[in-house]
Amino acid sequence: MTGNEDGTGRLLLAAAPIGRADDASGRLRAALADAEIIAAEDTRRLRRLAADLDVPISARVVSYYDQNERARAAELIEELRAGRDVLVITDAGLPGVSDPGYRLVTAAVAEGVPVTALPGPSAVTTALVVSGLPTDRFCFEGFPPRKPGERARRLAALAAEPRTMVFFEAPHRLAATLKAMADAFGADRPAAVCRELTKTYEEIRRGPLGDLAGWAAGGVRGEITLVVGGAPETPGLSEPADLAAAVAERESTGTPRKQAIAEVAKENGLPKRVVYDAVVSGAG
The missing domain is CATH 3.40.1010.10 (Tetrapyrrole methylase, N-terminal domain)
Known part of the structure; x- marks a missing residue:
């Protein structure tokens, strides 16, 4: 050169x-x-x-x-x-x-x-195409946070992500991460654990997150790439009373109102102002 x-x-x-x-x-x-x-x-x-x-x-x-x-x-x-x-x-x-x-x-x-x-x-695209999950739209999320609280918050923010998600993870943290994903996304969310891609002992294990978490609890070795299906499409909320109720439900579990409004807005494809107005009008 x-x-x-x-x-x-x-x-x-x-x-x-x-x-x-x-x-x-x-x-x-x-x-x-x-x-x-x-x-x-x-x-x-x-x-x-x-x-x-x-x-x-x-x-x-x-x-x-x-x-x-x-x-x-x-x-x-x-x-x-x-x-x-x-x-x-x-x-x-x-x-x-x-x-x-x-x-x-x-x-x-x-x-x-x-x-x-x-x-x-690339481990990202290699895992994606062998996962059996949709490949038309996907996002790469890198390594999840190591600390349980930070990891739970990051995954909660991704719960409504409609695209297929690709993660990297260390083998000794895999079981905990899969369990956290099952908690955040639902135990039935489809996923694939891609281990030792392109190597002699390559293994692709597919199934619901809950099942994969149980399997990983026995210990897993090697380089890991995780592929997780996106959130299924669901009819969004639109009525002010329903939006206010959704925010109130989150607040009852300890989520701050501002964060709850942002989450409900994102899940339903609405501007945060619309959800905020619904909450304020409901309170009035």
Whole structure:
């Protein structure tokens, strides 16, 4: 890779295989061999991948992971300004998708540095297409919060989400997360646990969230991607009395009125002002 006509370098985001080295593209092999600077989430895993691909690495390799991302991004921007190209690669999938990369891309865009990508494997879309759940509309929610209270609040906010949802989760937190999802979305909500995607012991387990939570309680290993069906379509409320009653029901369980109004408005596809007016008129 070489610099651009304006003297700046180019930022290249390279997708790494999510399980099998032979899923790497020819373009990835060539880019690794030609790179000037490689910013890797784990330098040891990068060299192992290069060895598996029989690709010699002549680039300067630097670490680029969550804890040093902010400081390293500033350093890499200086290299790009100086006309040197930088290739970013994470342990698996595309940089920036629940992996380091976003800060560097944002800084590069602000500096007018060209940013491009080598597309390739992604756990998000791989899990989605094998899940058996609708793929026409979906959203990626990353890792749920680790703390139970924060996780419960995040999932409650997603309870009415109509699109298929994709999450990442650590195996030791899977059972607790599935139980929290069953509580927030309903035990009958369809889902799929995708474990060790593309690897030798790949497993796709499909079923209602309640059943999957029971299965995961026995312990699960490996890389996990969760796919959860969206909320089923239900006729929305429209009458002021019904809207006010829905808000009152939430308030009775401890939800603050402002939050209850926002939730009822979202679930029924209405502006918050409409629900607020219904509550005020009902109180009067």
